[in-house]
Amino acid sequence: MHEWGEIDRMAASIVALLKDRQLRETMGEKGCASVRERFDPTNLTRQFMSLLLDAAKKRKASLCIAPPKAPTIDRLMHLSSSAFSLLRALQYEQIKGIKLSGKTLDVGGGQYNTYYDLLNIDGDIESVNIDEKYKPTIIADLNNPLSVSSETYDNVLCFNTLEHIYKDSLAVKEMLRILKSGGTFYITVPFLFKIHGSPHDYHRHTHSWWQALMTDCGIKEYNLVIKPLVWGTCSSAYSFTRFPRLQSIQKKCVMLIDWMLYKCGIAKPSDYMNNALGYFIYGTK
Structure with a gap:
């Protein structure tokens, strides 16, 4: 050289x-x-x-956080015309068509719930609730351990219930305990949504909190999905400013604004990650 x-x-x-x-x-x-x-x-x-x-x-912290669905004109027409709140409409959009095979426990449910019509049920559904007027299979306080054997159910549902449970972490641990290995769980919870007692309302957790709880309970991140339920920033803000007499037209207007911002390239779904009305959490044990 x-x-x-x-x-x-x-x-x-x-x-x-x-x-x-x-x-x-x-x-x-x-x-x-x-x-x-x-x-x-x-x-x-x-x-x-x-x-x-x-x-x-480096991406481990957000591995299981799914991006929100993009606004489309078809979704706009469907969601804005729903008789339910935007959060409930987004929840029902996610759970529609879920297939439940085998034995399922509906945590916080009763003898019958309207969302059963959205599910593809192939098996038996049992329920647990503290209020006997809903005629649950099991009457129990979810703030305490359940008198159910471990790995009893193939599926566990828990829709809009955990925010009303003071010891929600314990309730989740119990749900996963009684779920069979390889079984599936489906959870919906509110986030940026008004307080609604039933009879009490205790929690609004971030997606990071849910990720930490589920992994602490033994759920692997590759078996977990946390999906923000959100249409856009304007519609999330609208959830706190509704006027009963203008509710229908107001919802359509703010959703239309969010759709226009998306179509013009001013906003994209990933911008709404921190403006979620709620979360859809599902996965496999």
Whole structure:
């Protein structure tokens, strides 16, 4: 090797290389060995996998947080015409068509609920509730451990209930305890939504809190999805400023504004992550 600028010495080396066949062969062999060492397929694969693992670790905090659904004109027409609140309409949009096979427990439900019509039920549904007027299968306070054997149910539902349970962490742990290994769970909770006692209203947790709780309960992040339920910033703000006499037209107007902001490229679904009306949490044990 020569220093930069040593033109005469470089030229002499080239002439010597051209004259000496053995030197050329030796140099070629060493060059091939260097290329094989530096560009070995196995080493390159290992380096690539290492880069992927590093990237995955950096994204670990948001691994299971799904982006909100994009506003579309079809969704606008459907959701804005719903007789329910926007949060409830978004919840029903998510749970529609869920297939429940085997034995299911509806935590906070009763003998019959309107959302059963949205589900594809192939099996039996039982329910647990503290209020006997709903005629649940099991009458129990969810602030206490359930008198149910572990791994009893194939599926567990819990829709709009946990915000009314003071010890909601315990309730979730019990739900997962009585769920079979490989079973599925479906949970909906409000976030940016008015207080509504039934008879009490205790909690509004962020998606980070739910992620931490579920992983603490043993749910792997690759088996967990937390989906923000949101249409747009304006419609989330509207949920706190409704006027009963103008409710229908007001909901349509603010949803239309959010849709226009999206179509014009001013806003995108990922911008709404922190403006969720609620969350749909589901996964596999």
